[in-house]
Amino acid sequence: MTDDIAPTQNSSEIELLSFRLAEEEYSVDIMSVREIRGWTRATPLPHAPPHVRGVINLRGTVLPVVDLSVRLGMSPVEGDARNVIIVVQLGRQTAGLLVDAVSDILSIPREELQAPPDLAADSAHGFISALTIVDGRMIRVLDLASVLPDDSAEAA
Amino acid sequence: MSDPMAEIRASFFIECEELLESLQDALNDMDDGASDSETINVVFRAVHSIKGGAGAFGLDALVAFAHRYETVMDEVRSGKMAVSPEAIKLFFHAADLLSDHVRSARDQTPVPADSESCLQELEALMGIDHSAAAAEEEVSSDDFQPMGLALDLDFGDDDGGLPSLDDTIQDSVLVVSFTPKPELYASGNEPLHLIRALRALTEESKIETHFNALPPLEQLDPEASYITWSITLRGDVDESDIREVFDFVEDVCELEITSTEDDSGPFEVLAELISEPTLSDEAEVTAAIEPVSVNEPAARDEPVAAPTPPPSPPVAPSASGGGRQSSPSAEAGATVRVDLERIDRLVNLVGELVINQAMLAQSVSEAGLPPNSAVMTGLEAFMMLTRDIQDSVMMIRAQPVKPLFQRMGRIVREASAAVGKEVKLKVEGETTEVDKTVIERLADPLTHMIRNSVDHGLETPDKRLAAGKPEEGVITLSAQHRSGRVVIEIEDDGAGINRPKVLQKAIEKGLVPADASLSDGEIDNLLFLPGFSTADQVSALSGRGVGMDVVRSSIQSLGGRITIQSEPGKGTIFSISLPLTLAVLDGMVVNVAGETMVVPLSSILETTTLTQGDIRALGPNTNVIHVRGEFVPLYDLGAELGYRGTKSDYEGCIALLTAQENGTRSALIVDAIMEQRQVVIKGLQRSYGHIPGVAAATILGDGQIALILDPADLVQNATGHTRTADFALAG
16 A cells, blocks of 8 residues: 555655544545545445445446445444545545544654554454554554455456 | 558558458358349459558558459459359458458558468369469469549640640740659649649640659559659740749759750641640540559559649559449448547536436426426426437447448358358348447357357258258348347257256256256256356367356346247247447336335336235245236345345335346336436446346436346346245245
């Protein structure tokens, strides 16, 4: 993920968009964030995996929305006016991440990012690419590629 | 220079495609028994024109191939060679190779390998009928002519300009020797204008054109300058006037002006003027040049002499003269070539327009205006207009299936040759128009199915004879519009599906349980299971078990469906039913468990409100309804899609009666019908794979996304081999 950083950016620092999920703090690389939208009801897809909340209309295109909380093995996000959808782009794939709330934009020196310790028992563990501490809070950096559905596997 | 050349090259290849198409048509006609000279001429001309164009671009391999093909066709045309069925087969093969050659020239890929053997076969065939084939080959290398062009050089005096005999003796005679350098042409100058300007200087002039330097064609450099002129001017002309005419081209030509004594009388000049055919007036020149003979140099020099092509259409004179026809493309109606991207953009914009219009309609109705207010009527007119625009835009994208079908002709020829069967392809409804994208994405599945029909569908010749059928098998490929869809059928007159064998194979492969008892239709559908192949031997063509399942999924991804009808001993029909366009559809907007969904109108037969008497229990978990004398299985959409559980009582519910291509009916329970509307199809991202029963999505007037259902797929997935389990959900 960190490879996606544009060359214009100061390479010694990384900017993260941090958000809240069930009182925990997560973040994604801000370079992969396209926009942040308020909560709109998603049209559910039949027979879709539980973390796929459905699809919403993003200015004429159909955007799938992933309930990040369910994806990380927690209880579903309520889905009300306080929740937001972070529209992220990874390669050619665009998707919305439903989160509780967006909190901050953080600038963190790269060397302060640490690889997560290997704890195979945690289902969310595979989705975290790095950890860091800001003002005493631990912030997880999400690995978008593993959070988003794999578009190459299924060509049907 | 490279850019305009590339453009001309591109248009040459587009022309080639058209010529190849007409070549195929003519060969098909010949195959059907047409032996008139016009049909053969069309073949000849198509090959000839490709050769001529290719010569201009220096595509040597293509020229060489087309030339030898043409030579053979010339033999046929002159009646020296009888057209036997074998010959026609070879002609087809050569035509296929010719298109390969064109493609390889265009994409700069290696030329097809077996072209030499095909040509040799062709020539051998000709040699049998006509012993001078080899000699002909030698000689004919000369008769490659560039396309003759109508000549509109206006050198001649018209009648008013003829000098009279009793003119006074002229002051002087000046001979202007004019030798243009290649740079003159390169800088866009036109000798014709110069010569005209010269002639305007005096009343009496004589123009001689010298072709002495013109090399044989194969050595001709199209950008070099070979032709010189000497112009004799009689009268009151000053040398400086002449110099002035050539003022701008002085350094790109050799100019020599000599003053001679008046050695020939005006009469003599006049006689020469009259006897020189190229000096007649413009219309006559054009008329005289058209049936140009091989040795007419004037026709040859024109492409060199004129940097800008003359407006008259190119004429393709045949090597032996005669047979001059306007090119076939000229007969088609006026057309414009448009970049596909622009059309797609237009299609998208119209799609947005439709969505916008729906949103507007919704907000107007929410505003609570009376139904016959000006706004409402205006909106209605707007809706009709939108619809018209949409139809017209869709029509732009529609293309006849003919090129696709012609490709299939080739597949049949190649496949039948590979398996040693005699196969004839009959094509029907090739003018049927389908969306371009559909055509493009249909090529692969269709190829596969045609190969299958040749390989598995038709029997071997001896088996056919034993069954009392003609040795030659027939595959019929047809296309037609049927109730808003396009139906493409591939029919063979083979042995039909060997159902016991199919069932046995399926059991062997563990695709169905050994004790399964399946209906004929169900056995036929086993062919579409992944990993199924009936062929005992895996041939080069088919039988590797990746086949019909791929065909079916690619047809389904086009929103189409495929069905089989087969009758033992009579043959098999595969029907592909496709939507006309991939962009919009007429749908019924319904409500299922609080979700808005769209059901394609084309699949709905009728809607009905269920009463207690309609519903009958079939099994413990299943219901059927009795409609118009038929028992129709009942599916609860809400439960099938997993939105809610089944209801305890379906009395009073609304059911949509849907029909599939194969005639199967099913009733889908919905909670409410909201409206009927045209919706724009938006593809779902493929991230989640194929969602059973859902074809696509659309955006409604309120900005919400609604799923577009595919009833046939829905029913199929609900009744598949796990029938009982799914019925438990549905019941």
